[in-house]
Amino acid sequence: MRFYEYEAKTLLRRYEVPLASFRVASTPEEAAATAGELGGTVVLKSQVLSGGRMKAGGVKFASSPQEARQAAAEILRLPISGQVPRSVLIEPKAPVAKEYYAGVIYNTLAKRPAIIFSDMGGIDIEEVAEQHPEHLTQATFSSLRPVSDYKMKEVVASLGITGNELTALTPILSRLARAFLAHGLTLAEINPLARLENGSFVCLDCHVDMDEDARDRQGALLQELGIGREETRQARPPTPFEIRGAQIDAQDTRGVAGRIVEFDGDLGLIIGAGGGSLTLFDAVRKYGGRAANYCEIGGNPSVSKACELTKLILSKPGVDKIAVMMNVVSNTRVDIVARGVIKGVVESGYDPAEKIAIFRIPGSWEGEGFKILRKYGVEYYDRSVSMDEAARRAVAKMQTV
Amino acid sequence: MAMFIRVEVDPQVAGQADLVKKLVEVCPVDIFATGQDGALAIVEQNLDECTLCDLCIQACPPGTVKVVKLYE
Numbered sequence: 169m170r171f172y173e174y175e176a177k178t179l180l181r182r183y184e185v186p187l188a189s190f191r192v193a194s195t196p197e198e199a200a201a202t203a204g205e206l207g208g209t210v211v212l213k214s215q216v217l218s219g220g221r222m223k224a225g226g227v228k229f230a231s232s233p234q235e236a237r238q239a240a241a242e243i244l245r246l247p248i249s250g251q252v253p254r255s256v257l258i259e260p261k262a263p264v265a266k267e268y269y270a271g272v273i274y275n276t277l278a279k280r281p282a283i284i285f286s287d288m289g290g291i292d293i294e295e296v297a298e299q300h301p302e303h304l305t306q307a308t309f310s311s312l313r314p315v316s317d318y319k320m321k322e323v324v325a326s327l328g329i330t331g332n333e334l335t336a337l338t339p340i341l342s343r344l345a346r347a348f349l350a351h352g353l354t355l356a357e358i359n360p361l362a363r364l365e366n367g368s369f370v371c372l373d374c375h376v377d378m379d380e381d382a383r384d385r386q387g388a389l390l391q392e393l394g395i396g397r398e399e400t401r402q403a404r405p406p407t408p409f410e411i412r413g414a415q416i417d418a419q420d421t422r423g424v425a426g427r428i429v430e431f432d433g434d435l436g437l438i439i440g441a442g443g444g445s446l447t448l449f450d451a452v453r454k455y456g457g458r459a460a461n462y463c464e465i466g467g468n469p470s471v472s473k474a475c476e477l478t479k480l481i482l483s484k485p486g487v488d489k490i491a492v493m494m495n496v497v498s499n500t501r502v503d504i505v506a507r508g509v510i511k512g513v514v515e516s517g518y519d520p521a522e523k524i525a526i527f528r529i530p531g532s533w534e535g536e537g538f539k540i541l542r543k544y545g546v547e548y549y550d551r552s553v554s555m556d557e558a559a560r561r562a563v564a565k566m567q568t569v
Numbered sequence: 570m571a572m573f574i575r576v577e578v579d580p581q582v583a584g585q586a587d588l589v590k591k592l593v594e595v596c597p598v599d600i601f602a603t604g605q606d607g608a609l610a611i612v613e614q615n616l617d618e619c620t621l622c623d624l625c626i627q628a629c630p631p632g633t634v635k636v637v638k639l640y641e
């Protein structure tokens with residue numbers, strides 16, 4: 169769940185990350201008044217949940233209230249990546265001497281949070297990693313113990329930074345890491361983190377993403393920021409297909425069968441289990457498959473839930489077949505999923521043997537599940553066929569259609 | 570219409586209030602309900618949710634409740 173820049177900055181202010189005195193305006197008149205109060209040259213930034221604002225014309229400078237009014241009017245009517253700006257953030261233009269980057273992510277391989285730091289800020293960190301890896305450093309840290317300033321100091325110092333800069337940068341990284349841990353964030357990024365001409369540091373732009381599953385625990389913060397439960401905060405508004413998927417998941421508390429994302433391919437996916445959805449989705453793409461959707465199933469969804477999800481996917485124009493693939497399941501029953509999927513296919517008016525490209529769910533009650541699949545002539549596999557191979561076979565079947 | 574499971578209950582059990590109550594209680598997916606006349610009613614739309622737990626079979630005298638897998 170993504171935060172607007174002004175919300176991210178409000179959060180970082182709580183952690184005493186140095187920021188310019190920013191304000192938010194919803195109209196050109198408010199922007200003009202704010203620019204007058206701040207004085208001097210100001211920067212106006214479009215508040216959209218998307219990157220690339222500078223290139224799209226969503227960031228402008230103004231040296232007077234009149235210029236600020238004009239700039240805000242232009243920004244407010246400029247959609248970026250299909251999103252209409254919510255407001256304009258205004259802050260004094262900073263006299264920047266040098267730009268840095270600081271970010272915290274969760275390193276899923278190390279299973280620990282990781283701090284990333286670079287002395288080349290203001291550009292995409294991926295570009296720095298690719299073209300100037302010697303300007304980037306990172307280290308993982310404990311999510312259980314308090315964040316250590318010493319650890320952050322080591323990270324900054326590893327790029328040869330010493331003296332006052334090292335002393336000033338260290339607590340900024342520590343505070344960013346504390347905010348990351350305290351609020352269930354999946355990304356906390358300051359880019360650029362600027363050293364000003366007077367030697368002080370300030371966060372010029374930041375990006376914060378919160379884990380969807382942290383929403384309930386972070387109710388107080390979200391309320392303070394004015395983020396309602398109804399706000400999905402996805403990069404684009406949900407499609408009717410995705411809304412229906414969420415309804416199917418919500419109307420029955422048994423298991424998960426939803427979290428649908430719509431794509432424009434021809435292979436419908438019913439995938440899940442312990443990270444299986446991402447692995448299988450990637451594998452389908454690797455073999456040249458065109459997914460019609462992403463979804464997650466697990467936690468033993470009911471027959472009716474699996475059935476409704478199947479019907480939804482099959483109702484999507486352009487879907488030729490569905491692939492039902494999961495990691496080895498223990499708390500989801502193979503036979504229950506098999507019943508749901510087959511019922512969904514039959515109720516949609518199709519033959520399961522034709523419509524189901526592959527069924528690969530090994531695990532709990534698989535013997536019973538395989539009996540059902542055999543009866544309906546569905547091609548199925550047990551755990552002796554890997555998820556990767558199952559995805560390859562599903563894609564190959566699409567190519568012979 | 571159920572595709573995978575059929576449940577057969579002996580008419581004597583289906584008319585016995587204490588056994589009907591037991592069946593309604595034990596089934597985890599609400600396949601049994603009490604009809605208007607107090608007799609047992611089978612909830613057709615829930616039949617395919619049957620978890621094959623056998624609790625209904627254990628709740629009644631031997632041989633009076635059968636859970637039939639239509640795919641065997």
Ligand code: SF4
Binds near residue numbers: 619620623636
């Ligand atoms: S076997 Fe279990 S789930 Fe199936 S009808 Fe009997 S009690 Fe209900």
